[in-house]
Amino acid sequence: MKTSKYIFFAFAAFFCVSCIEDESVGAVKPISDIVIDEGSLEKVYNIQKNESLVIEPIVTQTNETLPLSYAWELDQEIYSTEKVFSYKGTKLGTFDGRLIVSNEDGKAFFTFTLNVNSPYEYGITVLSKDAEGRTHIAFMQEPMKEGDKKEFYDENCIEKNNPDAVFASNPADIIHTTGTLLLACQGKDGDDKDTPTIYYLNEKTFVVEDYVKSKEYPDFKPTRLLTPQGSYNGISYPVLSADGKMYSLPTFSAVLQPSHKFTSEYAQVGFAIGNDTENEIIVWDKGKNDKGKVTNGLACLYNGYGPFYCGSKYLLERDSLSTDQYYTDRFSKLTGIRTLVYIHKTPEQIEKSRREFIAIVQANTAQMKAIFATFFWRDVDGTGRNYEILDNGGFTKAASKNYKGIDEKTPCIANATYETMLFANGRTVKRWFYNSKKMDDKEVEGYLLDGVGEKGPDVLLEVGSAEAKITSFDISEDHQKTYVAFYEPNQEGKNGSVWVFDTNTGDVLEQYDNICYQPVKVLYKKKSGKKR
Numbered sequence: 001m002k003t004s005k006y007i008f009f010a011f012a013a014f015f016c017v018s019c020i021e022d023e024s025v026g027a028v029k030p031i032s033d034i035v036i037d038e039g040s041l042e043k044v045y046n047i048q049k050n051e052s053l054v055i056e057p058i059v060t061q062t063n064e065t066l067p068l069s070y071a072w073e074l075d076q077e078i079y080s081t082e083k084v085f086s087y088k089g090t091k092l093g094t095f096d097g098r099l100i101v102s103n104e105d106g107k108a109f110f111t112f113t114l115n116v117n118s119p120y121e122y123g124i125t126v127l128s129k130d131a132e133g134r135t136h137i138a139f140m141q142e143p144m145k146e147g148d149k150k151e152f153y154d155e156n157c158i159e160k161n162n163p164d165a166v167f168a169s170n171p172a173d174i175i176h177t178t179g180t181l182l183l184a185c186q187g188k189d190g191d192d193k194d195t196p197t198i199y200y201l202n203e204k205t206f207v208v209e210d211y212v213k214s215k216e217y218p219d220f221k222p223t224r225l226l227t228p229q230g231s232y233n234g235i236s237y238p239v240l241s242a243d244g245k246m247y248s249l250p251t252f253s254a255v256l257q258p259s260h261k262f263t264s265e266y267a268q269v270g271f272a273i274g275n276d277t278e279n280e281i282i283v284w285d286k287g288k289n290d291k292g293k294v295t296n297g298l299a300c301l302y303n304g305y306g307p308f309y310c311g312s313k314y315l316l317e318r319d320s321l322s323t324d325q326y327y328t329d330r331f332s333k334l335t336g337i338r339t340l341v342y343i344h345k346t347p348e349q350i351e352k353s354r355r356e357f358i359a360i361v362q363a364n365t366a367q368m369k370a371i372f373a374t375f376f377w378r379d380v381d382g383t384g385r386n387y388e389i390l391d392n393g394g395f396t397k398a399a400s401k402n403y404k405g406i407d408e409k410t411p412c413i414a415n416a417t418y419e420t421m422l423f424a425n426g427r428t429v430k431r432w433f434y435n436s437k438k439m440d441d442k443e444v445e446g447y448l449l450d451g452v453g454e455k456g457p458d459v460l461l462e463v464g465s466a467e468a469k470i471t472s473f474d475i476s477e478d479h480q481k482t483y484v485a486f487y488e489p490n491q492e493g494k495n496g497s498v499w500v501f502d503t504n505t506g507d508v509l510e511q512y513d514n515i516c517y518q519p520v521k522v523l524y525k526k527k528s529g530k531k532r
Contacts, residue, residue, distance in 0.1 A: 032063035034101050034108035041099070043112055046144055047089045048119035049205060055085035057110070059101050071100040074114065089116035092204060117144060118204035120157065122527035125174070126485055127183070128496050128517040133169040135185055137206065138496075138516040139525075152515040158183075161206045168197040171520050173225045175272075177251070179203055181525075184222035184239070196221050198239070200254060203525075212254035219243055220256070226281050227251065228274025235304060238262055238281060240270055246283075261307060264288055264295060269408045271342040273355060279303055282357060284340050284408075296333035298340070298359060336361050338406050341421055343414040343434075344475050358414055358421060358434055360406060413473035413482065418504050422460065422482065424470035429461040429484060429506070460506040463499055464488055472522045479503055485519035498522055 037058035047053045059068065072080040074095045080086070085099070099110040119141055126138040136159075140152045153160075158167060168185035175182050181201040188194040200210040214220040221242040227249070228237070236250040244265035248257050265287030272281045281301040288294050299307035311332045338360040345355070405425050406412070414421040414434065421432045463470065463486050474483040482503045487496040496516035500509045 030062060031105045032061045032066045032103055034059065034061045034068070034103060034106065036099065036101060036108050036110045038110065041110055041112065044115065045097075045112060046115045046117060047087075048117050048141070049089050049092055050119075051089050053085070053087045053089065053114070055087075057083070057085075057099060057101075059083075059108075061103060066103045066105070069102045071102070073098040073100065087114070092116050092118055119153075120204060120206055120525065122525055124152075124483060124498060124500075124512075124522065125176075125525045126152075126496065126498060126516045126522050127171050127174040127520045128487075129169070129171055129520060130517040131492070133188065135167045135169060135171040135183075136517055137174070137183075139206075140512070140515075150510075152512060157206050158201070158208075162208050165208055167199070169194055172221075172223050174521055174523065175225045175227060175229075176203065176523065176525050177227045177229055180209075180251075181206070182225050182227060184225050186221045186223075186242070198222060198225070198249065198254070198256070210254045212249070212256050214247075214256055217247070217256065217258075219245070220247060222247075223268055224270055225249075226270055226272040226283070228272040228279045228281070237272065238270075238283070238301070240266060240268065240283070242268075244268075244287065261301060262299065264299070266299070267337050267340070267408050269340045271340070271357070273342065280355060282340065282342075284334075284337055284359075285309065286337055294333065296335055296337075298334070298357075334359065334361050337408060339408045339410055339412060341412045341414045343416050343421075344479065345416045346478060349416050353416075356416070411470055411473050413475055415475055415479040415503060417479040420503075422473060422503075424473075424484075427463050427466065427468035427470060427486065428459055429463070429470065429501075431458045431460040431506075461499075461501055461508070464497060465490075471519045474523050475503065476524065477526075481509065483522050483524060485516075485522035487518040493517075 037060070040058040041055065045053060045055075061068065068083075070081055070083045071078055072082075072085045074097050076096070093116055095114040095116070097112045097114050099112070101108045120139055121141065121144070123140045123142045128136045128138065130136060137157045138152050139157050140150060143150060158165075168187040170186040170188065171183065172186050173182075173184045179202075181203050183199040183201055185197050185199070187196045196214045198212050199208050201207065202209050219241070222239050223242050224240040226238040226240065236248040238259055238261075239247045239249045239256070241247060244267070246259040246262035246264075246266060248259040248261075249255075262283065264285045267284040267286050270281070270283035272279070274280070279302070283299050285295040285297055285299040285307075295309055295311075297309045297311040299309055301307045311334055341358040341360070343356040343358060345353070406423060411424040412421060413423075419434060421434050423430055423432070461484070463484060465488055467490050468486045468488055470484055470486040472485040475481070476483075480503060481500050483498060483500055485496065485498050489495070491514075494514045494517055496519045497511075497513040498515060498519070499511050501507060502509060
């Protein structure tokens with residue numbers, strides 16, 4: 001049995017047997033040594049916020065008749081004088097702890113560390129809505145120590161941490177940005193108490209720290225939040241509304257206003273990508289910009305500059321839309337919007353290449369084109385003044401048979417590791433190799449968007465029952481895992497599920513059934529510095 005023994009007494013600190021003179025009888029009696037059994041304690045305790053911790057030490061002493069007193073310190077302050085330590089983790093942080101056990105002869109000590117961790121550090125996060133449209137968030141914390149189970153919390157995480165709040169219904173989007181989870185809800189039409197709202201949630205506690213309503217903009221109904229992961233404090237980022245209008249929302253205060261940069265009408269697709277040095281926002285402009293030009297192209301906002309427009313042939317230079325002839329000669333519109341897909345890249349891949357997107361457009365009734373934009377614009381030699389025009393060399397094109405099932409609402413995700421785009425068709429996850437891939441010893445281009453070919457439909461995975469409907473994808477940072485969220489329309493209650501599968505083979509790795517309501521969005525919430 002491993003023990004911890006610390007006795008402070010003059011001339012007896014290092015003796016196995018010590019004595020003390022009893023003046024009342026002229027005798028000498030042995031010291032009552034205190035022994036704290038280290039096997040009954042731990043050097044480090046990890047609990048989650050609002051979780052309770054009970055520590056009951058095993059303590060013995062040489063003379064069992066002497067009374068013992070206990071003191072539990074946290075950060076050098078006395079927290080409790082009971083033998084049993086009872087603590088509820090109401091405050092996040094790391095605390096230095098110490099147990100002090102005393103009798104009339106001396107003291108013994110045991111030091112430990114107490115970590116009160118966020119229950120939402122990193123793990124699968126699912127935004128969903130129930131049959132009445134109420135907003136729910138389900139979360140599964142990744143195990144923080146060996147032996148912990150992987151399971152979703154039973155409760156609605158935002159209701160649990162905001163018991164006095166009434167959330168707007170019909171959630172539309174959730175994103176994880178610097179220090180914050182942004183949650184957009186559309187509310188209920190005609191209900192003055194259930195209006196469109198965007199919430200700022202603390203990323204570690206899910207507590208509402210701020211929110212913005214849109215009473216002054218009656219047509220505003222948020223559908224997509226376009227704030228990058230590496231957002232800069234003090235900068236405003238776009239919020240897309242259901243009517244195609246764009247609004248602006250700053251990271252530092254909950255103030256909503258119409259966007260002064262994106263002034264056209266936009267499709268319900270768009271991406272905001274960022275890191276420590278740059279941010280890029282891509283949306284599909286399908287209306288007229290503030291100069292009255294019909295754009296029907298990709299609009300790119302880069303580090304607050306732009307938007308710069310990219311058509312099927314050329315990128316337009318800054319301020320070039322003011323020249324009618326330049327616009328007519330240089331800009332070829334992208335018509336027949338289907339969807340816009342960001343190609344996820346690992347941090348290593350991003351360092352070696354530019355960001356890429358797949359723009360799928362309807363070319364005519366028989367054929368669809370997928371345009372891969374390697375980049376939309378860039379400054380020359382970092383000058384910030386001179387810009388390269390992207391020519392045909394800025395794109396590669398692949399054509400396939402028409403697949404009518406893909407539109408701007410189709411859940412899609414693409415990755416650069418396997419050069420595949422995954423998209424949903426009901427319960428089916430289909431795979432398209434957007435670049436040259438060797439399959440059955442045969443090189444194919446743009447295989448296989450419509451399920452037509454020698455192999456037949458390229459079905460990677462089917463989820464749930466025959467009636468199941470996929471609503472959202474996310475992918476791990478190394479691209480080895482893909483997260484798919486779906487629901488069963490014929491089931492009541494928690495009819496939503498999340499499966500995790502191998503991105504390359506389609507093998508199901510993890511399966512979490514009936515853990516949420518109808519999923520709106522699944523995302524893997526990362527811990528700072530933690531890879532998925």
